[in-house]
Amino acid sequence: MTDVAVQWAGNNWAGNYTYGATVLHRPTSLAQLQEIVSTAPRLRVLGSRHSFTDIADSAELVSLEAMTDGDLVVAPDRRTVTVDAGLRYGELAGALAEEGLALHNLASLPHISVAGAVATATHGSGVGNGNLATAVAALELVTSSGEIVRAARGDADFDGLVVGLGALGAVTRITLDVEPAFDVQQRVFESLPWSALYEHLGEITSAGYSVSLFTLFGGDVDMVWVKSRTDAAGHPEGELFGAVEATGERHPIPGIDPTPATAQLGSPGLWSDRLPHFRMGFTPSNGDEIQSEYLLPRRHAVQAIEAVRSLGHRIRPLLQTCEIRTIAADQLWMSTAYGEPAIAFHLTWVQAQPAVEELLVELEGVLLPLGARPHWGKLFLAGAAELAPRYAHHADFVDLVQRLDPRGAFGNAWLDRHVLGNA
Numbered sequence: 001m002t003d004v005a006v007q008w009a010g011n012n013w014a015g016n017y018t019y020g021a022t023v024l025h026r027p028t029s030l031a032q033l034q035e036i037v038s039t040a041p042r043l044r045v046l047g048s049r050h051s052f053t054d055i056a057d058s059a060e061l062v063s064l065e066a067m068t069d070g071d072l073v074v075a076p077d078r079r080t081v082t083v084d085a086g087l088r089y090g091e092l093a094g095a096l097a098e099e100g101l102a103l104h105n106l107a108s109l110p111h112i113s114v115a116g117a118v119a120t121a122t123h124g125s126g127v128g129n130g131n132l133a134t135a136v137a138a139l140e141l142v143t144s145s146g147e148i149v150r151a152a153r154g155d156a157d158f159d160g161l162v163v164g165l166g167a168l169g170a171v172t173r174i175t176l177d178v179e180p181a182f183d184v185q186q187r188v189f190e191s192l193p194w195s196a197l198y199e200h201l202g203e204i205t206s207a208g209y210s211v212s213l214f215t216l217f218g219g220d221v222d223m224v225w226v227k228s229r230t231d232a233a234g235h236p237e238g239e240l241f242g243a244v245e246a247t248g249e250r251h252p253i254p255g256i257d258p259t260p261a262t263a264q265l266g267s268p269g270l271w272s273d274r275l276p277h278f279r280m281g282f283t284p285s286n287g288d289e290i291q292s293e294y295l296l297p298r299r300h301a302v303q304a305i306e307a308v309r310s311l312g313h314r315i316r317p318l319l320q321t322c323e324i325r326t327i328a329a330d331q332l333w334m335s336t337a338y339g340e341p342a343i344a345f346h347l348t349w350v351q352a353q354p355a356v357e358e359l360l361v362e363l364e365g366v367l368l369p370l371g372a373r374p375h376w377g378k379l380f381l382a383g384a385a386e387l388a389p390r391y392a393h394h395a396d397f398v399d400l401v402q403r404l405d406p407r408g409a410f411g412n413a414w415l416d417r418h419v420l421g422n423a
């Protein structure tokens, strides 16, 4: 054991998974990390622990926190910044604000690490917005031989390296596309009739830069959250296809105190204070929850909504909220939006995992035939045999795993079950 390793026991953010790992390494330098990674029989990098399964588990874990500071290297053309991979988006946003720069999008919460989010194809919303991994212009990782691999967009294998599922090595530095900072205003519209959604789905999901629909599968869609850039024209106000603008602040989960939610009611603010639903410094979402999410080709959107609604009576007792979002297509091999624009169904469940898993059998029964790809960081059941054909570069990714990690140090039970098919 290296001198930076400690005996460890821990669980994920939601508390629904206790890691089996008993050793946590906290290297303070790249050289230490190289030594740890090249000698551990089996290990994984732990991000901010916001995934809902054993995806980040192994015999040993390594945290990059002690190798992470908030320093940005801004490229001379100011189009990219390079950061430590363990940085959280909230910290990154603060550093970008000082430079007058912005990312194109954020997830619902700023608490997650950049490397962990990118590894699982974490996304926000917006018909024109790719997931957070699409902002990666270059990265550096330490493979299980201790070698440092650097790759940039356009290089061989780059499209396979980015959404790496933690299986390729320890990502240490990430270069991200940035743009000049912009302001966003957020408005919430309530009680959208389902018929209006079916008829005007494209217009509603394009009503702002980033649009999220929240529903409990009752008589209508409970809320439409529209985040509009103030430098773009045409912000809906007052009414949206029959939904009425809320007169007070809302939380994405109906009935919860909206204090942790980002400001609404049309007040303009910095991109990073409006694009997430939750504010740094507060518990995001509910905290007492499990999440699942399925991304489908957007051409099947109405069929998919109807399929999920058909299970509404089964879903509702376990559901805290369902969020429907859109994601632009990309070319990253293991991205859940690979090759086609996607519509995503996110489900925040109550903490009742056995019942949720029973229901996921039914949900996947209706969504997998429509081409669903489960979010890699959330709870799902589908195995490698079902998922592999949904990824045109699945075989290339497996080959990349074998080339970069021939001794399987970054392998784990999750990877065997859902990607490699060794389970």
Ligand SMILES: Cc1cc2nc3c(=O)[nH]c(=O)nc-3n(C[C@H](O)[C@H](O)[C@H](O)COP(=O)(O)OP(=O)(O)OC[C@H]3O[C@@H](n4cnc5c(N)ncnc54)[C@H](O)[C@@H]3O)c2cc1C
Binding pocket: 013, 014, 044, 045, 046, 047, 048, 049, 050, 051, 052, 055, 056, 057, 064, 085, 086, 107, 108, 109, 112, 113, 114, 115, 116, 117, 118, 119, 120, 121, 122, 123, 124, 165, 166, 167, 169, 170, 171, 172, 284, 285, 291, 375, 377, 378
């Ligand atoms: C309240 C809440 C809200 C969420 N909202 C969204 C949302 O809006 N959109 C969305 O798409 N997802 C969302 N998620 C899911 C979340 O974004 C993903 O689970 C993401 O992977 C979490 O990042 P993390 O840093 O916590 O990673 P972890 O859970 O710690 O790890 C995830 C994977 O990344 C790997 N990894 C982490 N760091 C590195 C590294 N440096 N090098 C190599 N591999 C690494 C791990 O080994 C593991 O395989 C949400 C989750 C929560 C709890």
